[in-house]
Amino acid sequence: MISTYFLISILAISLAARTPEERAEKKANKYSQAAGTCLSCCERGDMGPQGAQGPPGVPGIQGPSGQPGMHGNHGSNGMPGPNGGKGERGEKGDRGAFGPKGERGVSGVPGNPGGPPGPRGVPGPEGPQGFQGATGAGEPGPQGIKGDLGPPGITGPEGQKGDKGLKGSQGNDPPRPPQSAFSVARETALKAPGSSNVIITFSHTFINTNNHFNSNSGIFTCVYNGTYYFIAHIYKASSNSWPIVRLIKNNVNQLAFMDYGSDSTDSTSNSLILHLVKGDKVWLSLDAGKALFSGTNRHTTFSGFLFAWD
Template sequence: MESYYGMAVLVGVALLLTTGQCDVSCKGTDGRAGEAGAPGRDGFPGVKGEKGAPAVMDNGPVDVGVLLRLRGEGGSRGPQGVMGPKGYRGHLGPAGDPGEPGRPGPAGKSIGQGGQLSPQQGRSAFSVIRTDNSYPRYGQIITFQKTVVNTPDDFNAATGHFTCRVAGVYYFTFHSVAKVSVCLAIKSDVLTDKLGFCDYNRNNDQVMSGGVVLQLTVGQKVWLESFKEQQKDAEAQDSNEKRIIFSGFLLF
């Protein structure tokens, strides 16, 4: 009886399980995604790692790029190179500050009692003669072949220049003799224009003179030149005898 009763219970349970199963069309509703949680707190710093071992020299190929990034110790100063070409001149810069006054110069030399030149120092005179028969070329300084007086060598006959050595007032004069028309001029650093004189041919010897008083400073020059005005072209080829005398001396 008890066996029959147990069998009936098992059969009932089996039927209950069979009628409780869903077929293929039986489906439940999907659930929604959960929300993101709040961010967590930062963690604690980690423990410092141990110091690494020293690098070992590699016997393999060297990476040049790495070597260039590594800065070694400074080497010794090399020799100076060859100077390069001169650069272009730059713009003029602003004026600098005034410099300090220089040291006093050496004492000057005495030139005689009471500031006057001694008789020997105050001498200056010359007189020279041109003996060349050729016509003096236009616009060129006349040179001279014979020296009559030249004290103390203030006149250079080879260049035709008188150079002032003693500042003062001088008198200069010339005389010329020729059978053709001639124009001569006394020229100097102190004259802005030429001081010219001309004498034109009248089929005989032409005598011409000229003179001037000039106040000169040390280093200024005086000379004689030929210039063209109304002379004929053929006269410049004349080779007859000619004489030109040029003289000068210090007045005071």
């Protein structure tokens, strides 16, 4: 390969060293020699017409390989292909190594204490009496301390009935329960002023045990703690100023009753039971601007009594 390339290079150099005139003359001499004519003494005629193209020559020897060309530019990136189908699930991996030991957790809340101790068990049966030991060889000891009194023996049979005893002296009377009762009546009519209520007073007394009711003030004062019953009757003699009466305990209204209607004369009543303590006060009150009637026939009354003491 190297020798052939060297020969071709020498031939090319020799041809390039000739001038165009030398090459033309050499060519003409070649043709003259071929025709048997001497051209050194003869004139050169005009160039004949171009002959026909000869057959292709034998292919020349392949020239040496050229130097490698420069790398071309990278082509543009193609469009991304479609997403592939979901692959099959891989095999289960090996178990990982154990992690480091975690820190100690916070202590929990203490539990509730246990329940109370259970009940004491039933005592077991008494064991059998042991055998009497042998009498010791020593001298008898001093007398021991007197033992505790044994349990009582079985009750003996009932004895004969004794003679009747002498009659005893008369005992004291049982204590009497406290008493508190009153019953009073008015004998005149009463009309309250238009600006305030008035306490109803009573001029006639049927009974006033221990004087717990004050007829002048119309107020009952409790002396004995207990349960009391109260009842009141009122009478009207006018259809215009019909009465409204209230039962008051310590300035607090307990109940009210009235006689309302077109009748000029009529009566009504009401009652209740109260528990009182010493010092409580009870009275009847007539509303402002109202009137009640009473006369010698004592139409308007007020009564109360203790029936259960503490």
